[in-house]
C-alpha cells in the first residue's frame with residue numbers, strides 16, 4: 276500500500292495529455308477506461324503524479340457522458356490508481372496496491388483447469404453494480420426456491436438448448452457448481468460402496484467424491500473417441516454397476532471427444548444394463564456446434580451437468596443440472612439438504628449475461644484464447660503432444676514418453692517451478708495409455724505459458740534426473 280508519505284512525495288506533474296484510446300471490447304465503457312488507465316500505469320507511459328483532465332473535459336475528449344467518466348474515476352480511485360484532491364484535481368498514484376488475486380506466483384501452474392481470463396471479472400463487477408443500483412439485490416438475498424428461481428432456470432434452459440440439450444424449467448436444477456451437481460446426482464443413483472464406471476482416467480472431482488463417499492470407481496478402456504463400447508458392456512456385466520460417469524466432450528484429463536455414432540452405442544449399452552448416466556458437459560461450449568449429448572438419447576436415465584465455471588468463472592459456483600422426470604422430487608430434497616439453494620445472486624449474474632449476450636461473447640473470446648494457447652503448445656511441444664481433438668480445449672494430454680516414469684516427471688517439473696498433476700489412475704494401467712494432463716488456462720500471459728512448455732520440453736528431452744530407490 277502506498278503510504279501518505281509516498282503520495283505526498285510524488286511531484287504533481289501538470290499534464291493535459293493523457294487521453295486513452297479505449298479498446299472496442301465488450302463491457303461497460305467506464306471499465307474500459309479504468310483498464311486503459313491501469314495498463315498505461317503498468318507500462319510506465321502514465322507516470323505517478325500526472326494530473327488527469329477534469330471529468331467534464333475527459334468526457335468531451337472521449338465522446339462519453341460525464342456520468343460515465345465520473346463512474347470511471349470513482350472506480351479507478353477505489354482501485355488505488357488515482358486520487359482526487361479537493362481544489363487541485365485528480366492525480367495518478369505512485370503504486371498500485373497489491374490485491375489478493377495479484378500476488379505473484381513463482382510456480383507455473385499447468386495442473387489447474389481454470390479458463391483463461393477474457394475480461395469476465397470486469398463484466399461480472401459491472402453486473403453486480405447494476406444489481407445493487409437497480410434494487411434487485413434485496414429480492415436475491417432471501418430464501419428462494421431450492422431448484423432455483425424460475426426466471427433463472429428459464430434462461431439456463433435457453434443456454435442448454437444452444438449446447439444441444441433441450442429441456443424444461445421443471446427438469447433443470449441450479450446447483451452450487453458442477454461438483455455439487457455431481458455429488459447430489461451420485462447420491463441419488465448409488466450408495467456408499469457402490470461401483471461407478473468411468474473413463475479409464477477421470478475427472479479429479481469424481482475421485483474426490485468417491486474418496487469422500489466410498490464409491491468404488493472402475494475405469495473403462497477408451498480409445499481416441501472415448502469409451503470403448505465392448506469394454507463398457509463387459510464392465511457393466513462384470514461389476515454389476517448401475518451408473519456410468521462420463522465426459523463425452525473434451526474429456527478430462529485426456530481431451531477425447533466421442534463421435535455421434537459412438538454416443539448412440541454407449542446409450543444403447545446403458546439402456547440394456549438398466550443403468551444411469553451422469554454426463555458432465557463442462558467443455559461443450561468450446562464447440563461452435565457441440566455434438567448432441569448422450570443424455571438427449573436417454574433423458575429418462577441421464578443426469579446432465581453443465582457448470583458455468585469454464586465458460587465464465589469458477590468462483591460463481593453456479594451450474595445447471597437436468598434430471599430425469601422421476602428424480603425431480605428427490606433432487607429438490609437433495610439440494611435443500613446439501614445447500615438449501617445455489618446462490619441466487621450468482622445465478623442472477625449468469626442470467627443477465629445470458630440475456631445481454633455477454634455470455635455468448637465470453638464464449639467466443641474463450642474459444643479464441645483456447646486456439647491461441649493450443650497453438651503455443653503445438654509450437655513448443657508439438658513432438659510430444661498428440662492432437663486428440665479437432666476443437667481446441669483448455670487442456671492437452673501428454674503421453675508419458677518411453678523410458679520416463681510419471682512420478683519422476685511430476686517431481687522434476689515441480690523442481691523447475693511447474694506444477695502438473697498426475698491423473699487419477701484406476702485399476703491396472705498399461706504404460707501405453709499413461710500420461711499427464713497439461714492445463715493451458717492458468718498462466719496469465721502467453722509468455723508464461725510458453726516458458727512453462729519450453730522448460731517441460733527441456734525435461735522431456737533430457738534423461739530423467741530423479742531416481743527413486
Ligand SMILES: Cc1ncc(COP(=O)(O)O)c(C=O)c1O
Nearest residue numbers: 388452453454478555557582584
Ligand atoms: C469436467 C469437470 N466437471 C466439473 C467441474 C467442476 O465444476 P465446478 O467448478 O462448477 O464445480 C470441472 C472443474 O474443473 C471439470 O473439469
